[in-house]
Amino acid sequence: MQNLDAPALGHNQPPLSETAAEAGRRRTFAIIAHPDAGKTTLTEQLLLLGGAIQIAGAVRAKGERRRTRSDWMKIEQDRGISVATSVMTFEYAGQIFNLLDTPGHEDFSEDTYRTLSAVDAAVMVIDAAKGIEAQTRKLFEVCRLRDIPIVTFINKMDREAREPLELLDEIEKTLALDVTPATWPIGSGRQFAGVYDRAHETLRLLRPGNEQGDERDEKVTGPDDVRIDALLPHGQGDALREGIELASVYPEFELASFREGHLTPVYFGSALRGFGVKHLLDGLAQFAPSPSARAADARVVEPEEEKLTGFVFKIQANTDLQHRDRVAFLRVCSGRLRKGARLKQVRTGKSIPVNAPLFFFAKERQVAEEAWPGDVVGIANHGVLRIGDTLTDGEELNFRGVPSFAPEILRRVRLDDPMLAKKLRKALDQLADEGVVQVFRPLDGSQPVVGVVGQLQLDVLSSRIQAEYGVHITFEGTSWSTMRWVAPKEEGPQDRAALDRFLRSAPSQMAEDHDNEPVAFFTSDWGRRRAEEEWPALRFLSLREQHGVGEQA
């Protein structure tokens, strides 16, 4: 089963295994941006360059197509936000790019964290008039936690923009990140004429009339080349020389520093005009890392290993109205995934058939014959797979880093018709598998409690339960403001007994999460601290990795 698109890679180098060669040409990344900075527009342009779509506007897909796609989730339409995460694959310069889309709305930050656990690089989009915004910063912090290398795109240069120097300084100072301007803009707004590519000493100019995408490259001998003045509108040559001089105060690009997440190359452009996007993509192709080794509990997994490993970072329901299915997104970490393979779900030991792994090209889905490290494939299933699940060729190991955070909004679910309790249970279980909400079942047997990061998640939950399960629910406030996962400090019988005593001490304040792990609710931080003091044999955790609380054995 040969990958049809595989180029003859590395014929001048020692022969690589097929897995190593295929892994080597994968680039798996996400775009992080504050809403409105231009993520969707840029995505569209990247897909255009990669030939994955033919017309600009296909991603945004306003109007008819969008309506048919998201009918099931009216909220998405009503509020004009994209709630669902998706993955898009395209080919460029002999490499396979997997772009994992992250929801922009802050209520879905957990979804975003999980998606970022599955990428090897990120593009940070900044609005040239606004600079670093709240959400850019938050998302950047997640990337930093994982040392994800970042390429920066300063967008909307065709509008009035802040001075390049000011923008670069802001990135450097507020994010504590070194910057290397890869290109330098020539004017902005109506005067925006293009950029100067520093590494290639080339003017990359917008065509007169600013037509979509079409640009003209003019090689020069350097900033002092007199041709620059002839090529640019009056006065812009001197301004550019000054800019290039300023650019040289920033550190030189250094691949190692970029790969460690300490330095970002910066590209200027206009996604709307399709300008600068190619420079960005060339930069990604050149610098972004192919899949690297990943830590699992048992050992570190190298991508070129022949045995397959991967983990589920996202479950999406209703990706296609024709098939009311659930698709688990598996990030392949090592080996080759073949169509028809049977994989081991490590959590349960079950064997999972992968008869039709799905690849996603823009909005199309296609059955893949095979997938390689860095690829993300969709596995349709009926609720067997969960977020955080590791799948292998048989080995017992679990990847880390798909976390759950202690939610701050806790609501009791109220059911109008008690006859539907069983249906509600199923609905909540399935939506918890998808990571839409966290579900807790109080030990005193009272109605379930759901935990979310933002109000919007509650709206999504109730409308989906209504639409998909025909159950009407409402939410009731609780007095709890926080929760913690509770675990014994030591594995021995003493601390286990302490846990049992603690759980029995106030069953109405205790619950089990979706994986039957014990949790405690608190009405205040003070109450939580007091419990921590009173129960020294226990750990109270605000973050949980899938499959076991906190660190694992």
Ligand code: G4P
């Ligand atoms: P997002 O996904 O990050 O939220 O941003 P999106 O791409 O939807 O862009 C937000 C708005 O900014 C859109 O305008 C888009 O057309 C505009 N935009 C994106 N890139 C550029 C750019 O390079 N230059 C200029 N001038 N505008 C840009 P909108 O009015 O909200 O939507 P639409 O009516 O144009 O579709």
